[in-house]
Amino acid sequence: DSGVTQTPKHLITATGQRVTLRCSPRSxxxxxxxxxxxxxxxxxxxxxxxxGEERAKGNILERFSAQQFPDLxxxxxxxxxxxxxxxxxxxASSVDLGPSGSPLHFGNGTRLTVT
Amino acid sequence: xxxxxxxxxxxxxxxxxxxLPCNHSTIxxxxxxxxYRQLPSQGPExxxxxxxxxxxxxxxxxxxxxxxxxxxxxxxxxTLRDAAVYYCILRxxxxxxxxxxxxxxxxxxxx
Numbered sequence: 001d002s003g004v005t006q007t008p009k010h011l012i013t014a015t016g017q018r019v020t021l022r023c024s025p026r027s028x029x030x031x032x033x034x035x036x037x038x039x040x041x042x043x044x045x046x047x048x049x050x051x052g053e054e055r056a057k058g059n060i061l062e063r064f065s066a067q068q069f070p071d072l073x074x075x076x077x078x079x080x081x082x083x084x085x086x087x088x089x090x091x092a093s094s095v096d097l098g099p100s101g102s103p104l105h106f107g108n109g110t111r112l113t114v115t
Numbered sequence: 116x117x118x119x120x121x122x123x124x125x126x127x128x129x130x131x132x133x134x135l136p137c138n139h140s141t142i143x144x145x146x147x148x149x150x151y152r153q154l155p156s157q158g159p160e161x162x163x164x165x166x167x168x169x170x171x172x173x174x175x176x177x178x179x180x181x182x183x184x185x186x187x188x189x190x191x192x193x194t195l196r197d198a199a200v201y202y203c204i205l206r207x208x209x210x211x212x213x214x215x216x217x218x219x220x221x222x223x224x225x226x
Contacts, residue, residue, distance in 0.1 A: 002158065033213060043159070043216035056213055090158045103149070104214055106158030 003027065004107035006091050012113045018079040021110045025072055025093030031055075032074040033094075033104060034066055038087040049074055050096075081114045088112075119203045124221040127193045135188040135220055137203030142183050147206045149214065150177065150188045152199040159202065159216070162188065166208070198224045 003026035013019055025032050034046040036059075045058035049068035060066075063081075068074045078085060088111050092104040120138040127133045139148065150162040163170055163177045165186075170177040176189040190197055202219040 002160070004158075035216075042218060045213050045215065048213055058213065092158070103161035103164065104151075104159075105161065108156075108158050 023091030
Protein backbone atom coordinates (compact mmCIF):
# COMPACT_ATOMS: atom_id res chain seq x y z
CA ASP A 1 0.00 0.00 0.00
CA SER A 2 1.60 3.27 -1.19
CA GLY A 3 -0.49 5.45 1.10
CA VAL A 4 -1.90 7.41 -1.85
CA THR A 5 -5.68 7.11 -2.15
CA GLN A 6 -7.57 7.70 -5.37
CA THR A 7 -11.32 7.78 -5.78
CA PRO A 8 -13.32 6.54 -7.51
CA LYS A 9 -11.64 3.35 -8.74
CA HIS A 10 -13.84 3.18 -11.82
CA LEU A 11 -15.86 5.80 -13.65
CA ILE A 12 -18.08 5.32 -16.68
CA THR A 13 -19.55 8.39 -18.33
CA ALA A 14 -20.74 9.68 -21.68
CA THR A 15 -19.06 11.95 -24.19
CA GLY A 16 -19.46 15.63 -23.42
CA GLN A 17 -19.75 15.09 -19.69
CA ARG A 18 -17.54 16.37 -16.88
CA VAL A 19 -15.94 14.30 -14.10
CA THR A 20 -13.78 14.93 -11.05
CA LEU A 21 -11.07 12.56 -9.88
CA ARG A 22 -9.82 12.82 -6.32
CA CYS A 23 -6.44 12.09 -4.78
CA SER A 24 -5.28 12.05 -1.17
CA PRO A 25 -1.48 12.07 -0.93
CA ARG A 26 0.61 10.16 1.59
CA SER A 27 0.73 11.75 5.00
CA UNK A 28 3.46 14.40 5.01
CA UNK A 29 3.83 14.63 1.24
CA UNK A 30 3.46 18.14 -0.14
CA UNK A 31 3.79 17.44 -3.84
CA UNK A 32 1.06 15.85 -5.97
CA UNK A 33 1.39 14.69 -9.57
CA UNK A 34 -1.20 13.53 -12.10
CA UNK A 35 -0.44 11.06 -14.88
CA UNK A 36 -2.56 9.59 -17.66
CA UNK A 37 -1.97 6.08 -18.98
CA UNK A 38 -3.58 4.90 -22.18
CA UNK A 39 -2.72 1.82 -24.24
CA UNK A 40 -1.19 3.79 -27.11
CA UNK A 41 0.50 6.62 -25.20
CA UNK A 42 1.95 4.98 -22.13
CA UNK A 43 2.34 7.01 -18.92
CA UNK A 44 2.06 10.73 -19.64
CA UNK A 45 2.71 13.44 -17.07
CA UNK A 46 -0.17 15.91 -16.83
CA UNK A 47 0.45 18.37 -14.01
CA UNK A 48 2.13 18.84 -10.63
CA UNK A 49 1.22 20.82 -7.52
CA UNK A 50 3.38 21.63 -4.54
CA UNK A 51 1.78 22.86 -1.32
CA GLY A 52 -1.20 24.24 -3.17
CA GLU A 53 0.62 25.87 -6.07
CA GLU A 54 0.95 24.63 -9.62
CA ARG A 55 4.62 23.84 -10.32
CA ALA A 56 4.74 22.08 -13.67
CA LYS A 57 2.55 21.27 -16.62
CA GLY A 58 2.98 18.42 -19.02
CA ASN A 59 0.70 17.20 -21.79
CA ILE A 60 -2.49 18.41 -20.15
CA LEU A 61 -5.36 19.38 -22.41
CA GLU A 62 -7.13 22.71 -21.93
CA ARG A 63 -10.31 20.76 -21.15
CA PHE A 64 -8.55 19.37 -18.09
CA SER A 65 -7.76 21.28 -14.92
CA ALA A 66 -6.55 20.46 -11.45
CA GLN A 67 -6.09 22.00 -8.06
CA GLN A 68 -4.55 21.17 -4.70
CA PHE A 69 -6.49 22.18 -1.61
CA PRO A 70 -5.18 23.46 1.77
CA ASP A 71 -5.48 19.96 3.22
CA LEU A 72 -3.19 18.86 0.34
CA UNK A 73 -5.68 16.61 -1.40
CA UNK A 74 -5.96 17.20 -5.13
CA UNK A 75 -8.68 16.99 -7.74
CA UNK A 76 -8.37 16.53 -11.49
CA UNK A 77 -11.34 17.88 -13.45
CA UNK A 78 -11.97 16.53 -16.95
CA UNK A 79 -14.63 18.27 -19.04
CA UNK A 80 -16.20 17.93 -22.49
CA UNK A 81 -15.09 14.33 -22.40
CA UNK A 82 -14.20 12.53 -25.60
CA UNK A 83 -13.81 8.82 -26.33
CA UNK A 84 -10.05 9.30 -26.44
CA UNK A 85 -9.98 10.43 -22.82
CA UNK A 86 -10.68 6.88 -21.74
CA UNK A 87 -7.60 5.89 -19.75
CA UNK A 88 -6.17 5.17 -16.35
CA UNK A 89 -5.45 8.31 -14.36
CA UNK A 90 -2.80 8.02 -11.67
CA UNK A 91 -2.02 10.35 -8.84
CA ALA A 92 1.38 10.31 -7.16
CA SER A 93 2.86 12.18 -4.23
CA SER A 94 6.31 12.97 -2.92
CA VAL A 95 7.79 14.77 0.01
CA ASP A 96 9.29 17.62 -1.95
CA LEU A 97 9.77 19.01 -5.41
CA GLY A 98 12.43 16.56 -6.46
CA PRO A 99 15.93 18.03 -6.16
CA SER A 100 16.86 15.46 -3.55
CA GLY A 101 15.75 12.63 -5.79
CA SER A 102 12.87 11.77 -3.50
CA PRO A 103 10.70 9.02 -4.98
CA LEU A 104 7.12 9.34 -6.15
CA HIS A 105 4.48 7.13 -4.58
CA PHE A 106 1.59 6.24 -6.86
CA GLY A 107 -2.00 5.38 -6.16
CA ASN A 108 -3.77 2.55 -7.93
CA GLY A 109 -5.52 4.87 -10.32
CA THR A 110 -8.97 5.73 -11.54
CA ARG A 111 -10.10 3.90 -14.67
CA LEU A 112 -12.18 6.29 -16.78
CA THR A 113 -14.33 4.91 -19.56
CA VAL A 114 -16.05 7.39 -21.87
CA THR A 115 -18.87 5.89 -23.96
CA UNK B 116 14.73 14.64 -19.02
CA UNK B 117 17.52 12.68 -20.70
CA UNK B 118 16.64 9.59 -22.69
CA UNK B 119 17.11 5.97 -21.59
CA UNK B 120 17.15 2.79 -23.66
CA UNK B 121 15.86 -0.52 -22.31
CA UNK B 122 15.10 -3.89 -23.91
CA UNK B 123 11.41 -4.34 -24.68
CA UNK B 124 11.18 -7.59 -22.74
CA UNK B 125 13.19 -10.11 -20.75
CA UNK B 126 12.47 -13.54 -19.35
CA UNK B 127 13.61 -15.19 -16.16
CA UNK B 128 12.97 -18.27 -14.10
CA UNK B 129 11.69 -18.09 -10.57
CA UNK B 130 14.36 -17.91 -7.85
CA UNK B 131 17.08 -16.93 -10.33
CA UNK B 132 18.79 -13.51 -10.37
CA UNK B 133 17.65 -11.00 -12.97
CA UNK B 134 19.78 -8.22 -14.44
CA LEU B 135 17.78 -5.51 -16.16
CA PRO B 136 19.99 -3.19 -18.24
CA CYS B 137 19.50 0.48 -19.02
CA ASN B 138 21.59 2.70 -21.28
CA HIS B 139 21.68 6.43 -20.72
CA SER B 140 24.62 7.72 -22.72
CA THR B 141 23.49 11.38 -22.55
CA ILE B 142 23.18 11.45 -18.76
CA UNK B 143 24.28 14.68 -17.11
CA UNK B 144 26.19 14.99 -13.89
CA UNK B 145 23.10 16.07 -11.98
CA UNK B 146 20.78 13.29 -13.14
CA UNK B 147 19.59 10.69 -10.66
CA UNK B 148 18.88 7.21 -12.05
CA UNK B 149 15.46 6.04 -10.90
CA UNK B 150 13.82 2.65 -11.32
CA TYR B 151 10.10 2.07 -11.02
CA ARG B 152 8.02 -0.96 -11.82
CA GLN B 153 4.37 -1.41 -12.67
CA LEU B 154 2.58 -4.63 -11.85
CA PRO B 155 -0.55 -5.50 -13.84
CA SER B 156 -3.53 -3.34 -12.89
CA GLN B 157 -1.54 -1.29 -10.40
CA GLY B 158 0.16 2.09 -10.28
CA PRO B 159 3.92 2.39 -10.73
CA GLU B 160 5.95 1.45 -7.69
CA UNK B 161 9.28 2.98 -6.68
CA UNK B 162 12.10 0.43 -6.67
CA UNK B 163 15.40 2.22 -6.15
CA UNK B 164 17.44 5.23 -7.21
CA UNK B 165 21.04 6.36 -7.20
CA UNK B 166 23.40 9.07 -8.37
CA UNK B 167 26.92 7.67 -8.64
CA UNK B 168 27.45 4.80 -6.23
CA UNK B 169 25.83 1.38 -6.27
CA UNK B 170 22.75 1.17 -4.07
CA UNK B 171 21.01 -1.66 -2.26
CA UNK B 172 17.61 -1.85 -0.63
CA UNK B 173 15.19 -4.57 0.38
CA UNK B 174 13.76 -4.83 -3.12
CA UNK B 175 16.79 -4.70 -5.39
CA UNK B 176 20.31 -3.49 -6.11
CA UNK B 177 21.34 -0.80 -8.55
CA UNK B 178 24.71 -1.09 -10.20
CA UNK B 179 25.90 2.11 -11.90
CA UNK B 180 28.73 2.06 -14.43
CA UNK B 181 31.76 4.15 -13.60
CA UNK B 182 31.06 6.55 -16.49
CA UNK B 183 27.35 6.56 -15.52
CA UNK B 184 26.30 5.88 -19.10
CA UNK B 185 24.59 2.66 -18.14
CA UNK B 186 23.08 0.99 -15.11
CA UNK B 187 21.67 -2.39 -14.14
CA UNK B 188 18.80 -3.20 -11.85
CA UNK B 189 19.44 -6.48 -10.08
CA UNK B 190 16.69 -8.61 -8.59
CA UNK B 191 18.57 -11.18 -6.55
CA UNK B 192 15.94 -13.92 -6.62
CA UNK B 193 13.03 -13.39 -8.97
CA THR B 194 9.57 -14.36 -7.81
CA LEU B 195 6.35 -14.57 -9.80
CA ARG B 196 5.33 -11.33 -8.13
CA ASP B 197 8.27 -9.57 -9.81
CA ALA B 198 6.64 -9.94 -13.23
CA ALA B 199 6.06 -6.34 -14.22
CA VAL B 200 7.14 -3.53 -16.52
CA TYR B 201 10.36 -1.97 -15.24
CA TYR B 202 11.11 1.65 -16.04
CA CYS B 203 14.56 3.25 -15.93
CA ILE B 204 14.21 7.04 -15.66
CA LEU B 205 16.67 9.90 -15.37
CA ARG B 206 15.62 12.72 -13.09
CA UNK B 207 17.48 16.01 -12.89
CA UNK B 208 18.49 16.90 -9.36
CA UNK B 209 19.81 20.37 -10.13
CA UNK B 210 16.41 21.94 -10.02
CA UNK B 211 12.88 20.89 -10.39
CA UNK B 212 11.81 17.97 -12.60
CA UNK B 213 9.15 15.30 -12.86
CA UNK B 214 9.41 11.67 -13.94
CA UNK B 215 9.16 11.00 -17.67
CA UNK B 216 8.29 7.37 -18.33
CA UNK B 217 9.43 5.53 -21.44
CA UNK B 218 8.19 2.13 -22.59
CA UNK B 219 10.23 0.15 -20.05
CA UNK B 220 11.13 -3.56 -20.00
CA UNK B 221 8.45 -6.16 -19.53
CA UNK B 222 9.85 -8.87 -17.26
CA UNK B 223 8.30 -12.31 -17.56
CA UNK B 224 8.99 -14.78 -14.74
CA UNK B 225 8.38 -18.48 -15.22
CA UNK B 226 7.83 -20.98 -12.40
